[in-house]
Amino acid sequence: MSDDPRPRPVTRADVARYAGVSTAVVSYVLNDGPKAVAPLTKERVLDAVRVLGYRPNLAARALSKGQADMLGLLVSDNGNPFFTALWHALDRASAARSRQLLIVNSDRTQTSTSDQIRDLASRQISGLVIANILTAGEQALVENLGIPSVMIGQFGDIDGMSGIGVDFVSGARQGVEHLIGHGYRDIAFVGSVSRHDGRERGWREALTAAQLSPGPLLHTTFSYEGGYDAGQKLLRDGALPRGILAASDQIALGLLTAMREAGVRVPEDVALVSFDGTSAVDYVWPRMTTVVQPLEAMADAAIAALVEPDTTPRFVEFGTELRVRESCGCPTVR
Numbered sequence: 001m002s003d004d005p006r007p008r009p010v011t012r013a014d015v016a017r018y019a020g021v022s023t024a025v026v027s028y029v030l031n032d033g034p035k036a037v038a039p040l041t042k043e044r045v046l047d048a049v050r051v052l053g054y055r056p057n058l059a060a061r062a063l064s065k066g067q068a069d070m071l072g073l074l075v076s077d078n079g080n081p082f083f084t085a086l087w088h089a090l091d092r093a094s095a096a097r098s099r100q101l102l103i104v105n106s107d108r109t110q111t112s113t114s115d116q117i118r119d120l121a122s123r124q125i126s127g128l129v130i131a132n133i134l135t136a137g138e139q140a141l142v143e144n145l146g147i148p149s150v151m152i153g154q155f156g157d158i159d160g161m162s163g164i165g166v167d168f169v170s171g172a173r174q175g176v177e178h179l180i181g182h183g184y185r186d187i188a189f190v191g192s193v194s195r196h197d198g199r200e201r202g203w204r205e206a207l208t209a210a211q212l213s214p215g216p217l218l219h220t221t222f223s224y225e226g227g228y229d230a231g232q233k234l235l236r237d238g239a240l241p242r243g244i245l246a247a248s249d250q251i252a253l254g255l256l257t258a259m260r261e262a263g264v265r266v267p268e269d270v271a272l273v274s275f276d277g278t279s280a281v282d283y284v285w286p287r288m289t290t291v292v293q294p295l296e297a298m299a300d301a302a303i304a305a306l307v308e309p310d311t312t313p314r315f316v317e318f319g320t321e322l323r324v325r326e327s328c329g330c331p332t333v334r
Contacts, residue, residue, distance in 0.1 A: 010054045018048040071306060072120035072147075073103045074113070076132040080222065080250060081278040082293075086131055086153070089299035096300075097307050101129075113138050121145045127306030133194075150305045152298060155196040157315040164302050164316050171291040171320035172202025172245060175273040178289065178322060179243035180206065182329045184271060186215045190230045190255065191247025193219040199247045199275060215241040220251065227254020235262050243271040243328075249281045252288055256327075267329040277323055286326035294318050 012030075016023045021041060028035050029045040037045070048054070071094055075083045087103060094101045102125065104116045117138065120128060128142065128149040142149050143160060151158055154165040179187050189203040200217070207214055218233060220226035227250060234240055235258065246252035252274030259266055266272055266286055274281055277292025301316050324330050 010052045012054070014052055015045065015048045015054050018052060019044040021045060069099050070123065070125050071099050071101050071303070072123070072125040072128045073101050074116060074120065074128065074130045074132055075103065075105055077105065081280045082248065082250070082276045083131060085278050086295050086299065089295040090129060090152075090303065092296075093299040093303040097303060099303070099307065114141055117141055117145070121147055129302050129306070148306050150302045152302045154315070155194075155198060158313075160313055162305050162313045162315070164298050164305075164318075166293050166298070166318045166320050168198030169202040169205065171275065171293075172199040172247075173206040174202075174320065174322050175245050175275065175289075175291045176203050176206035177210075178324070178328060179245070179271055179273055180210050180212070182243070182271065184243040185212055186241045187212070187243040187245065188215040188218065188234070188241035189245050189247070190218045190220060190227065190251055191245075192222060197247070199245070203245050215243075222248045222250055224250050224254040224257075227251035227256075228258045229254070231255040231258025235259075235264070240264065240270055243273070246272060246274045249274045249276045249278045249288065249290060252281065252290070252327075253284060256284060256288075267327055271329045272327040274327075277321075282325070289325045289328035289330065290323050292321045292323050294321070 012023050012026050016026045019026070019041075021044065025037060025041065026045055028037050029042050030049075073087065073090060075087060077083055087101075091101050102120065102123065104120060113132070113134070114137070117128075118141070125147065128147045130142070130149060130151045131153050132151075134142070134151070139158075139161065150162040150164060152164040154163040155168060156165065157163065176187055187203070187207060189200055191197065191199050204214060216234060216237070216239075218230045220230045227246060230251070231254060244255060246255055252272055255272060256266060259270055264270055272288060274288045274290040275293075277290045281288030281290050298318055301318075326332055
């Protein structure tokens with residue numbers, strides 16, 4: 001006898017014995033095919049399911065079907081409000097196509113990104129969305145595994161893989177031009193050190209076109225802490241710019257906190273424009289003027305690329321929209 005006090009789960013074989021049919025017939029009833037079952041036999045099986053309280057093993061069912069309805073999502077940091085919003089948009093786009101989304105956070109230090117990709121592949125997913133920057137080795141692994149994949153939030157064309165992104169250069173230029181339109185002439189940039197990120201380039205292009213010299217340039221992490229540290233550095237240097245373009249909403253909120261602590265008024269002393277357009281910047285004061293990435297459209301395009309795959313990998317670039325609020329110096333928007 002077993003020492004385990006827990007009741008044994010009801011199996012498909014139990015249902016078959018109770019109904020007096022084979023396990024194959026039970027499978028046909030529960031999966032609605034592939035073979036037809038006589039109405040009286042089907043009723044006996046369903047009655048057995050109700051009486052015994054049988055619950056199908058969804059994981060086993062997915063494996064037996066090749067998990068054609070399961071997609072994987074690899075994100076770099078699901079604690080980042082941008083990736084949280086992106087995940088929700090991808091989940092909605094997946095559900096609209098009768099797909100489920102399995103999420104893995106690649107920010108975990110105990111597991112490598114390559115191991116997480118292998119883990120997702122072992123679950124027999126039918127497609128993979130990658131919201132991260134992969135190394136050459138990680139990209140080669142994805143290609144070798146043969147899983148239909150699409151990279152989202154990318155800075156440009158990815159050789160051999162489909163990708164989704166926005167025009168970061170144009171979006172950043174739009175934000176800086178708005179600050180210039182207020183008459184600000186000393187405009188800083190706080191963002192990533194990545195040479196692929198077009199936001200810094202857009203900042204420079206807008207200033208050059210207006211015949212203005214670049215203001216302070218600070219490289220930091222895409223985080224609240226990164227923005228806060230950058231704000232403290234600007235304060236220590238003692239020469240605050242009149243305007244700042246922050247490369248993400250998180251960075252902007254960190255900057256806002258640093259300025260508030262030092263008694264610097266936004267936008268009266270320093271105007272801020274952020275990038276991403278997550279809901280987080282709508283619930284601070286002043287509310288943040290931000291360059292919005294169209295996450296719903298991007299997510300829909302990413303899932304469509306997996307469900308209705310094109311044989312030729314391609315990069316789809318979306319435009320951005322400037323959402324004007326009060327942090328830039330504009331009047332209160334109702």
